[in-house]
Amino acid sequence: MVWRRVSALPDGDAPARSARDPKIYTRTGDKGFSSTFTGERRPKGDRIFEALGATDELSSAIGLAGEFSSEQGHTFVEQLHKVQCMLQDVGSNIATPLSSARDAHLKRTSFSEKPVLELEQWIDSYSEQLPPLRAFILPSGGKSSAALHLSRAVCRRAERCVVPLVQAGEADPNVAKYLNRLSDYLFVLARYAAMKEGKEEKIYIKPEP
Secondary structure, three states: OOOOOOOOOOOOOOOOOOOOOOOOOOOOOOEEEEEEOOEEEOOOOOOHHHHHHHHHHHEEEEEEHHHHHOOOOOOOHHHHHHHHHHHHOOOOHHHHOOOOOHHHHHHHHHOOOOHHHHHHHHHHHHHHOOOOOOOOOOOOOOOHHHHHHHHHHHHHHHHHHHHHHHHHOOOHHHHHHHHHHHHHHHHHHHHHHHHHHOOOOOOOOOOOO
């Protein structure tokens, strides 16, 4: 995941290119390898890049959910933006395999337990406002809710990609904890969005034999 800053320009104007502006394409990955933050060159199929890709997809899914939620005036949109920023830090930690990281790397990419505890506070706050869960809920409840459920599913996949890295001692355990809590947060938030919008949540009904 890479943030590229583009200056705001009047309509119809194109940004003037300077010799120092980096190109979007680098051609360094054309042979199927990419670099970690520690400078290692690894195949793009390496589990580190699988985890980075899943985390990038998660941020994109949350961005879409945030847009739908913003249209409905939900106040939790700022939380979603903060989560996207935290996912950048998650990616930084994943991209810094502990087996090759130096102290300078670790200082820049460490991931603490504080964001995990914050998610737990958010989960508790929304859970207290929701009706009891008495059935298996299907992804539904309006566009905001359904997009949050999709984000939850992507989050579970990102967690499954990260756990082997943590178990191998290549990533911080707090990263896996964060993704685990994040999926719970997204589930609760999906229910909350449906409730605030007055949308019905579809439940699982066992088909007749």
